[in-house]
Amino acid sequence: MVKARKQVVLNHFKGVPKREDFKLVEEELPPLKDGEILVKAEWISVDPYQRAYNTQIGVPYDQFGFQVGKVEDSKNDDYPIGTKVVTHKGWKDYFITTPAVTTNMTDIIYKLPDLQGLSESLGVGAVGMPGATAYFGFLEICKPKAGETVVVSGAAGAVGSLVGQIAKIKGCKVIGFAGSDDKVQWLEKELGFDKAINYKTADVLKELQEAAPKGVDCYFDNVGGELSSVIISQINLFGRVSVCGSISSYNDDVNKLPKATIIQPSLVFKQLKVEGFLVSRWTERWPEAFKQLIEWIKVGQLKAREHITEGYDHVFDAFIGMLAGENLGKAVVKV
Amino acid sequence: MVKARKQVVLNHFKGVPKREDFKLVEEELPPLKDGEILVKAEWISVDPYQRAYNTQIGVPYDQFGFQVGKVEDSKNDDYPIGTKVVTHKGWKDYFITTPAVTTNMTDIIYKLPDLQGLSESLGVGAVGMPGATAYFGFLEICKPKAGETVVVSGAAGAVGSLVGQIAKIKGCKVIGFAGSDDKVQWLEKELGFDKAINYKTADVLKELQEAAPKGVDCYFDNVGGELSSVIISQINLFGRVSVCGSISSYNDDVNKLPKATIIQPSLVFKQLKVEGFLVSRWTERWPEAFKQLIEWIKVGQLKAREHITEGYDHVFDAFIGMLAGENLGKAVVKV
Numbered sequence: 001m002v003k004a005r006k007q008v009v010l011n012h013f014k015g016v017p018k019r020e021d022f023k024l025v026e027e028e029l030p031p032l033k034d035g036e037i038l039v040k041a042e043w044i045s046v047d048p049y050q051r052a053y054n055t056q057i058g059v060p061y062d063q064f065g066f067q068v069g070k071v072e073d074s075k076n077d078d079y080p081i082g083t084k085v086v087t088h089k090g091w092k093d094y095f096i097t098t099p100a101v102t103t104n105m106t107d108i109i110y111k112l113p114d115l116q117g118l119s120e121s122l123g124v125g126a127v128g129m130p131g132a133t134a135y136f137g138f139l140e141i142c143k144p145k146a147g148e149t150v151v152v153s154g155a156a157g158a159v160g161s162l163v164g165q166i167a168k169i170k171g172c173k174v175i176g177f178a179g180s181d182d183k184v185q186w187l188e189k190e191l192g193f194d195k196a197i198n199y200k201t202a203d204v205l206k207e208l209q210e211a212a213p214k215g216v217d218c219y220f221d222n223v224g225g226e227l228s229s230v231i232i233s234q235i236n237l238f239g240r241v242s243v244c245g246s247i248s249s250y251n252d253d254v255n256k257l258p259k260a261t262i263i264q265p266s267l268v269f270k271q272l273k274v275e276g277f278l279v280s281r282w283t284e285r286w287p288e289a290f291k292q293l294i295e296w297i298k299v300g301q302l303k304a305r306e307h308i309t310e311g312y313d314h315v316f317d318a319f320i321g322m323l324a325g326e327n328l329g330k331a332v333v334k335v
Numbered sequence: 336m337v338k339a340r341k342q343v344v345l346n347h348f349k350g351v352p353k354r355e356d357f358k359l360v361e362e363e364l365p366p367l368k369d370g371e372i373l374v375k376a377e378w379i380s381v382d383p384y385q386r387a388y389n390t391q392i393g394v395p396y397d398q399f400g401f402q403v404g405k406v407e408d409s410k411n412d413d414y415p416i417g418t419k420v421v422t423h424k425g426w427k428d429y430f431i432t433t434p435a436v437t438t439n440m441t442d443i444i445y446k447l448p449d450l451q452g453l454s455e456s457l458g459v460g461a462v463g464m465p466g467a468t469a470y471f472g473f474l475e476i477c478k479p480k481a482g483e484t485v486v487v488s489g490a491a492g493a494v495g496s497l498v499g500q501i502a503k504i505k506g507c508k509v510i511g512f513a514g515s516d517d518k519v520q521w522l523e524k525e526l527g528f529d530k531a532i533n534y535k536t537a538d539v540l541k542e543l544q545e546a547a548p549k550g551v552d553c554y555f556d557n558v559g560g561e562l563s564s565v566i567i568s569q570i571n572l573f574g575r576v577s578v579c580g581s582i583s584s585y586n587d588d589v590n591k592l593p594k595a596t597i598i599q600p601s602l603v604f605k606q607l608k609v610e611g612f613l614v615s616r617w618t619e620r621w622p623e624a625f626k627q628l629i630e631w632i633k634v635g636q637l638k639a640r641e642h643i644t645e646g647y648d649h650v651f652d653a654f655i656g657m658l659a660g661e662n663l664g665k666a667v668v669k670v
Contacts, residue, residue: 224599269610276602
């Protein structure tokens, strides 16, 4: 018998999620049936969409999210003991599942790609959902061309930090917005951004105009809100905006979202294209992204920094820290 | 010698354009040179973009805009006396020009299409720039499918009234937003909209949800602002938004645009595509739209109502009236 723990979300969050919105549930797992596997979590991911979706679904629910695990017991020949798997089973330390081929996020399971010696934690980061998000969300929607100017907001986050580096690989000029001077330093000194701006302290419009004298061609938006309105006002004719998230509003009441300067005049005069996306749109193509991302990391063109919290007991803290912007790069919990 | 009149715009408008922002200039036109034609305006158009562009260009400038005119004298064999032409020469009663093949809006000139007995005023309306705007802006960007629900704002205007009718022709359910009960009546009783809503008096969200129980698939946006934020919040997965204008903000200070509820959360969760456009993008294809629009009007599938002001002296009043929403359908001045 295996004793398993999971985090159940009891409430629709009001503002910043609170510890009492979660309940730790322990249960004894039953013996495996044919086709089932027992998975032990090794790396658990905390991501902004775990906040955003809370208000979109009914409560209570088992906290969802990506994790890398190891098959500890198996009655499924395709997943023998020792197999490393990526699932969307969330904040569970042990669980039983029946692997199926599906692109439905709830039940998705796939074998961890061959990471060629890189940390397996990347399976929930640069070579996982956030990696695919950066890769497809930027390349497919922004369709960047060499020489163009790309702006990324939430640039020091799991997705944004990859988008900026991919843009550099593609020959673009890259400007990132982040929320601390440490992040700005990291983006400019370590990741090779042409310019990074602390949106909390800068005169955003002025610094953006100085950094992008020829205007902006592509904008990868993780944050929404007024910052996005300012950036969109600086986009050139036929510019493209990929909207990945709007973390600036995630702690707001979903029925009373904030207001920001309207973007329609820019959309019309500059004939801009703005598209929101969920990375599940490309689930079948994720392996294509993973192959390329691993290659870029191996040759040193892409840095996949992680912000690691140790211990299953601290997954809630890791989540709150990530929402507060404490992480440089991907926030992940080592179980 | 011909005495010609034109309206020169002296200032960047502050709020509603004022009569003193314009200056009537009279001048004697010189004799024609080789290749030139003398045109007498017959129908002069007033349109929302004449307000919007004012802040984008330097002053003073000759007021631009479409007009239908007649060649009164000619030293150009391609444009003999009596030829009807459409130009972008604006609020001039007589002018001299050298016809050239160009898609540049300032110098555009083309022969009035064969309107098969319909009023030649349609050359600046349903079979002119506004017609092409409705046709391409809706069909190319919204890509509507039969059975889908389409929302149009500014629905009683020159473009909006055509978009709604084209959507009906394409088998869509059509909901229009307009600013008076008269307009609502006209849209529902005369133009066949499934539902029209007076956004000034209605509980917009509630009435929209009732009218569109299956949600919205396409939104053709003429107005921007909070109304658009509400409509966008009701759009279904993979919905499309065509942004044609944002007349709700045209009288605002361009450096201090209004705020409205952010749309990014809807863009992400519903994976929406929002695109702004200028109809000049499709100038070479306008004849394709005109052919279809004439056909629809001739068989009675499309009603091209006009709001006609008489006399060159009243073009300013027609313009202000149109900006205030006094027109049902296309606002045009009979010279």
